[in-house]
Structures are given as structure tokens and as C-alpha cells.
Amino acid sequence: MRRKKQVVDAAIARADRDQGLLLVLTGNGKGKSSSAFGMAARALGHGLRVGVAQFIKGNSDTGEEAFFRRQPGVTWQVLGEGFTWETQDRARDAATARRGWAQAREMLRDPNLALVILDELTYPLKYGWLDLDEVLADLAARPSGQHVVITGRGAHEALCAAADTVTDLADVKHAFRAGVRAQRGIDL
């Protein structure tokens, strides 16, 4: 434990560079998207501009969307509204995802955006709706100072390999399993 702290302290003492970072927040535990939105708040607090692309529209009435859409430095796009979960029209879903990625790519080409959040991007990749190599190439081609946060369960190994910071959130316990429905301010 003590040795680990020494190693971490030495690394912190060495860390003096600025760089646009790629972060992946994955795993089954709660806290992926809300962590990403915490970083959005941090960036805005510094007067930086933030782009958010949501690939799966889970809930149409979230507090984060209501709050961040009101902030002048935020571009907020929902890119997965056309997914046909029920009808299972794979070709249509792939087309929706590709159209969405074209819009996300615009954010990755915008040097005015200091932070881009690709919320739930792991799912269209997992279902094969988006081409992983194309996504990795677009991420690599972004402006050098731009930070990107990707959230979602089951992040592909190659995505984690390309990232600078990867956090795997563990599901130790969730109130949902005790019968508590999603709570405003906590879950949405």
C-alpha cells in the first residue's frame, strides 16, 4: 500500500504536460454518464466549450439534458433517436448510427470544443452499427488539445487500448435490485 502511494506520488511529481485526453468509462456499475457530465461542468467552469453526443436515448427527461442545454458553451446532440429496438431493423439502425457518427465527427473536428462527450458510444460499436476502425481513426485525427470522454458498458479492447485513462466501474450494489425505481437527481 505504502509502496503504491510512493509510485503514484512519483508519477504525479513527473506529470507536467498538457494533452488532449481520451477517457473511457465502462463497466456495469452506476456512474459512467454522470461522471462524464461532472467533467462537462468542470470544463464549463473554466469557460471552455463542450460538445455532447448521446448515442442511446434512454430517457427523454433527464436533469443533465435540461441543465446543460441551458448553458451557452454547450452543444448537445441526441443521435440515437431512430434506433428500432423493437422492430429489430438492423440496416436501419446501422444507418441511424452512421448518420449520428457523421455529426459526432463534426464535433471531433471542431477545435473550439475543449471537451467532447460521446455518451453510450460503446453500444453502436458493440452491435456492429459503427465501424470501430473508422471511429478510432476519427478520434486519432481530432485536434491535439481536445479531450474526449466515451461512456458505456462493454467498451471494446481496442477502444481501451487507444484511451489514456480507462475506468471500469463495478456494480457492487444498485438500489434498482431492491425495487427502487430511477430517482430524479440521482439516476436521471
Ligand code: ATP
Ligand atoms: P449514470 O447515468 O447514473 O451515471 P451509467 O451511465 O453508469 O449511470 P447506464 O448503463 O448508462 O449507467 O444506465 C443509466 C441508468 O441506469 C441510470 O438511471 C442508472 O442509475 C441506471 N443504472 C446504472 N447502472 C445500473 C445497474 N448496475 N443496475 C441498475 N441500474 C443501473
Ligand code: MG
Ligand atoms: Mg450512461
